[in-house]
Amino acid sequence: MKSNKSILLVEDDPNFGRILKDYLTINNYDVSLAVNGIEGFEKFNRSEFDLCILDIMMPFKDGLTLAREIREVNDVIPLIFLTAKNLKDDVLKGYKIGADDYLTKPFDSEILLAKIKSILNRKPNVNVEEKDVFEFDFGDFNFNSKLRILTHKEGESYKLSPKENQLLKMLVLNFDDLLPRDIALNKIWRDANYFTSRSMDVYIAKLRKYLDKDKSLKIINVHGEGFRLMQE
Amino acid sequence: MKSNKSILLVEDDPNFGRILKDYLTINNYDVSLAVNGIEGFEKFNRSEFDLCILDIMMPFKDGLTLAREIREVNDVIPLIFLTAKNLKDDVLKGYKIGADDYLTKPFDSEILLAKIKSILNRKPNVNVEEKDVFEFDFGDFNFNSKLRILTHKEGESYKLSPKENQLLKMLVLNFDDLLPRDIALNKIWRDANYFTSRSMDVYIAKLRKYLDKDKSLKIINVHGEGFRLMQE
DNA sequence: AGTATACATTAACATTTCATTAAGAAAGTT
DNA sequence: AACTTTCTTAATGAAATGTTAATGTATACT
Structure with a gap:
């Protein structure tokens, strides 16, 4: 059986x-x-x-x-x-x-x-489902989370660090929806405290810099709750 | 948090x-x-x-x-x-x-x-099992309490603060019915005293400002009892 | 060994968001 | 009229977030 x-x-x-x-x-x-x-x-x-x-x-x-x-x-x-x-x-x-x-x-x-x-x-x-998906298209970007590469349609490719990669993946999997801070912290940093939280903010800033190439994409903050990757 | x-x-x-x-x-x-x-x-x-x-x-x-x-x-x-x-x-x-x-x-x-x-x-x-309801339509508004966004059909979107959000959610869940003051106070402020009550009044005022865009909606006060969100 | 590299964390300071409190006016109750 | 409750705006201080730079910390390379 x-x-x-x-x-x-x-x-x-x-x-x-x-x-x-x-x-x-x-x-x-x-x-x-x-x-x-x-x-x-x-x-x-x-x-x-x-x-x-x-x-x-x-x-x-x-x-x-x-x-x-x-x-x-x-x-x-x-x-x-x-x-x-x-x-x-x-x-x-x-x-x-x-x-x-x-x-x-x-x-x-x-x-x-x-x-x-x-x-x-x-x-x-x-x-x-979550298991095998590792390639995403959103906005002007293609994102391969296995290779940790984020490619813009026109031009550059960025090599993402492990943490950048994990965070972007979670944001993309929750596209247009809230990614709660705690969930991300516990999954990526395996702990949720003041310092890991600040660290996460730093990574959000990094991702925003990459995504800046497509002006329609935004990572917006929901104060006290988390972040949301969206396209307007 | x-x-x-x-x-x-x-x-x-x-x-x-x-x-x-x-x-x-x-x-x-x-x-x-x-x-x-x-x-x-x-x-x-x-x-x-x-x-x-x-x-x-x-x-x-x-x-x-x-x-x-x-x-x-x-x-x-x-x-x-x-x-x-x-x-x-x-x-x-x-x-x-x-x-x-x-x-x-x-x-x-x-x-x-x-x-x-x-x-x-x-x-x-x-x-x-218990999927939380977090999206509502009433009057000319759509209200997403998870993303804390209140959107007017025609135009603007408002980002609500946590307290604004909780309070509006309770009002909507009791649409056209009385929301007793102390129920809301105990749920949102976890305490019912003079000051939290003043604070709640401030938030009612804020919500009224948002809802002003749809003239048919009103938050009316039931003196000494609480508030009631209604449409005439 | 030393040095370079990539990465993550922590620090520092700026900015934004938020809840509370104050204060005076208005409305409701007795 | 005297009193209580509610309404609204503004001021304040605390907390969360944004951002850049400095500091650690491994690992690979020479």
């Missing part, structure tokens, strides 16, 4: 990795095991997973770096970190990147299983 | 509960503290929360029982359990009930905060 959920497990300790993989397999998950961050990222790109379990401490490319790369491509897939005991800093970094959970080694396998179930049982992510 | 997220905290240890509540309050959450499961359930039913933090070990009614009761009424609100030691059984039971996470005491407050943020930043799956 329903095909098993698939998990990407990235763990450098071959013994432990093997055991964990077997345990999860017995419990009806399809597990793909990678032994370091580099291999992990390759596997991640080769197939579709429902969940990633990443060891933080790994040679070549650690779990946090790998997580960042994964998040650049996919900002919905759940991430669980494995961390050695009491590395609070790693845990906090993990959450900042967008982790869903973490476990400190050694951990209880049943609890891991419960966590996995809990995470996978959440409402299936609604935005089916 | 936007209103804070609210948390129901159920914890029988008064000292610890107090400290935790204060800590969360400092971090911009509205926290309601209950000292046992019974009080917890009452508070849960009395108002709307965004998240519950439940101590498992409590007299009278333990956290797991409380969680079950909450889940009977509401199957989406996130639950976080606090468990004394690593009582694996409790943790597993918790997940079975539908917990989102757990923390073993003593835990690090920063990590709790990170978890809360992570959980609350997940898809706002709550109001799928």
Whole structure:
């Protein structure tokens, strides 16, 4: 009937990795095991997973770096970190990147299983459409959010920075509608406070500069609420 | 800005509960503290929360029982359990009930905060059913309360301030009917006293100025009672 | 190692928006 | 008439936003 959920497990300790993989397999998950961050990222790109379990401490490319790369491509897939005991800093970094959970080694396998179930049982992510759209036309512009390039019909192309790119994408996806400040902050900056908010304002200013080439486009502010990309 | 997220905290240890509540309050959450499961359930039913933090070990009614009761009424609100030691059984039971996470005491407050943020930043799956109405037509006007824009058929658009917007929305929702003063005051100003009442008068005056473009519309005062938006 | 580059954050200052309060006039109530 | 409530405009101060520049902070390059 329903095909098993698939998990990407990235763990450098071959013994432990093997055991964990077997345990999860017995419990009806399809597990793909990678032994370091580099291999992990390759596997991640080769197939579709429902969940990633990443060891933080790994040679070549650690779990946090790998997580960042994964998040650049996919900002919905759940991430669980494995961390050695009491590395609070790693845990906090993990959450900042967008982790869903973490476990400190050694951990209880049943609890891991419960966590996995809990995470996978959440409402299936609604935005089916949002997933693959990365090219947009609006005003005199073409915008490729995968390549992070914004092109004006007549002339210039701009290479957007990651943050510029994310913010513009959210604005475009909400074209002519309100993009609430909090939503953008929590999605792009993963935190909403005074400083991230100021940072967002700076990026709005940058985007306005780009969009200035088409005088009909405007990013207007709704005081206290957010921003709205519109064409008059 | 936007209103804070609210948390129901159920914890029988008064000292610890107090400290935790204060800590969360400092971090911009509205926290309601209950000292046992019974009080917890009452508070849960009395108002709307965004998240519950439940101590498992409590007299009278333990956290797991409380969680079950909450889940009977509401199957989406996130639950976080606090468990004394690593009582694996409790943790597993918790997940079975539908917990989102757990923390073993003593835990690090920063990590709790990170978890809360992570959980609350997940898809706002709550109001799928109740789609908020935010666009209205009345007289010669179109009113979009989400974008806070009031547009006259012929001509101008007005950007409304948050208070103007809320007040007009309440008037429109009670079109041709009385909007009692204290209802509006308590909803918009969260308080009804002499000064907020003066402030409301100022906003009524502002709205009248906007609506003046359509001579058939009037905001009339019902002395001592409130206001009524009507069309003759 | 040092240096260049790209990027994000923070600082600083200007500007705009907003809510409240004041104050005097007008209208309603008794 | 005496009193209360409402009406309206303007003044004030606080908060949010706009913008440019300076400061960090990684990473790649030499």
